Amino acid sequence: MPWAKAIAVTVGVFLVAGVVAGWAWQQFSPLAQYTVDENGGALGEEQMTRVFGPDGTFTAIGFLAALVLGGALFWWLRNYGPWSVAIVALGSCLGSGVAWGVGMLLGHDPLQPRLEAAKPGDLVAAPLELHTWLPIAAWLVGAALAAAVIAATTWRAEPVATTSQPGASESSPQVH
Numbered sequence: 046m047p048w049a050k051a052i053a054v055t056v057g058v059f060l061v062a063g064v065v066a067g068w069a070w071q072q073f074s075p076l077a078q079y080t081v082d083e084n085g086g087a088l089g090e091e092q093m094t095r096v097f098g099p100d101g102t103f104t105a106i107g108f109l110a111a112l113v114l115g116g117a118l119f120w121w122l123r124n125y126g127p128w129s130v131a132i133v134a135l136g137s138c139l140g141s142g143v144a145w146g147v148g149m150l151l152g153h154d155p156l157q158p159r160l161e162a163a164k165p166g167d168l169v170a171a172p173l174e175l176h177t178w179l180p181i182a183a184w185l186v187g188a189a190l191a192a193a194v195i196a197a198t199t200w201r202a203e204p205v206a207t208t209s210q211p212g213a214s215e216s217s218p219q220v221h
Contacts, residue, residue, distance in 0.1 A: 051125065055118055055132050059140035062114055066106045066140065067147025070173070073106075074099040074148075077171040079156070081163040086156075088171075099173050103180040107144060108187040111137045115188025119195050130196075133188050141184035148173060 075098035079086030088096070115133045122129035152173035159169050175181070 051122055051129075052132060055122070055136040056139060058114055058118060059136040060143055062110050063140040063143025064147050066110050066144035067149075068151065069106055070099070070103050070144060070148040071152035074102040074152070074173055076173065078168040079160065079171065081160060081167045081169060082165050086160040086163070086169055096171065097176060100175055100177065100180050103144070103148070103175060104183040107141055107180065108183040111140065111184040111187030112191050114140075116191030116195060119188075119192040123195070123199070130189075130192050133192055134185060137184040137188035141181045144184075145175065145181060 075095050077088055077092040077095040077098070079088055079092070115137055118136065119129055119133045122132060125132070154172055156169070156172050163169050
């Protein structure tokens with residue numbers, strides 16, 4: 046298979062996965078709810094625990110997507126040797142970035158204007174956002190883990206012959 050096809054398929058798979066994962070992140074992330082009063086919005090104690098919900102959701106979705114897709118693509122590209130790891134790793138980074146971008150386009154509404162427009166007693170959802178870069182790395186970790194497990198379980202101590210010609214055998218000189 047040509048390099049261009051291997052790279053194009055990997056990029057395409059992770060682009061589509063990133064779009065779907067970004068949509069899922071936006072749809073299924075638990076968002077903290079600000080309670081609006083005369084002074085603005087405040088988070089209650091219970092709601093403060095939900096602030097990092099989007100980070101966990103992004104991490105779980107990304108890790109699982111990259112584990113499955115990275116494993117399948119690495120298996121398919123395994124004859125490329127170490128380059129297959131690089132292709133899958135870079136593809137997973139692309140998927141992560143796309144997922145973040147799609148999620149932010151679909152669900153990141155600035156908080157301040159919504160708080161100002163709300164009436165006392167209203168609940169206003171916190172914006173969808175990541176609080177650290179570590180969830181983005183979950184994609185790379187998932188893909189790398191899949192590649193490592195597949196490489197370790199399919200590794201052979203003896204290299205596989207790639208030609209049909211028998212190798213020359215060395216015989217020891219006879220001692221008289």
